[in-house]
Amino acid sequence: MNEQLDDTALSQRFPWVRLDHDTKNLFRAWLDRRFVITRCDDCRRYHHPPKPVCPACWSSALTLTPVSGRGTAHLVMLLHQGAPAPGVDYGKGPHPVVTVELEEQEHLRFTSTVVDCPPEDVRIGMPLELVWIDRYGAPFPAFRPRENG
Ligand SMILES: [Zn+2]
Structure with missing residues (x-):
C-alpha cells in the first residue's frame, strides 16, 4: 500500500500528471x-x-473501488505525431489512443493506449483487458486485446 506516501513523493512518481485532492x-x-x-x-x-x-x-461520499479492467474500445485514434512520451516512437508508426468503455457501467470510459496489437488492427468494439505498462518508471494502466471475447 502507498497510502503513507506523502503528496510530494507521490508527485515525484507522476511528474507528467497534475495531482490534486480529487x-x-x-x-x-x-x-x-x-x-x-x-x-x-x-x-x-x-x-x-x-x-x-x-x-x-x-x-x-465517494470511494475508489476496484474494477475489472475489462471493456470494449469506444473510440480509437491513431496519433502520427504528438508530444514526446515514454515508450512512444512516432517514427515507428502511429500511437493508438483508445477510449475504453468499462464493463462495470454504460458510458464509464477510460482513455489510455493499446499494446500487444498492431495499431492498425485496433477497432471500435474490440474486447480489451487491462495490462500495466511502465510510464516514467511508474505503473500506468493500458489495454490489450482480450481473448475469448
Ligand atoms: Zn451518486
Missing part, C-alpha cells in the same frame, strides 16, 4: 497496480475522472 489517491492506487474507479456510496454510480462530488446525485 485525483491523488487514484495515482497512489496505480503505484500498487490497483485499477480503481471512483464510485458513489449513495447511488452506486461510477465516474471517471475523479470529481469532488458524484455527477449523478451530488453526494460527496
Whole structure:
C-alpha cells in the first residue's frame, strides 16, 4: 500500500500528471497496480475522472473501488505525431489512443493506449483487458486485446 506516501513523493512518481485532492489517491492506487474507479456510496454510480462530488446525485461520499479492467474500445485514434512520451516512437508508426468503455457501467470510459496489437488492427468494439505498462518508471494502466471475447 502507498497510502503513507506523502503528496510530494507521490508527485515525484507522476511528474507528467497534475495531482490534486480529487485525483491523488487514484495515482497512489496505480503505484500498487490497483485499477480503481471512483464510485458513489449513495447511488452506486461510477465516474471517471475523479470529481469532488458524484455527477449523478451530488453526494460527496465517494470511494475508489476496484474494477475489472475489462471493456470494449469506444473510440480509437491513431496519433502520427504528438508530444514526446515514454515508450512512444512516432517514427515507428502511429500511437493508438483508445477510449475504453468499462464493463462495470454504460458510458464509464477510460482513455489510455493499446499494446500487444498492431495499431492498425485496433477497432471500435474490440474486447480489451487491462495490462500495466511502465510510464516514467511508474505503473500506468493500458489495454490489450482480450481473448475469448
Ligand atoms: Zn451518486
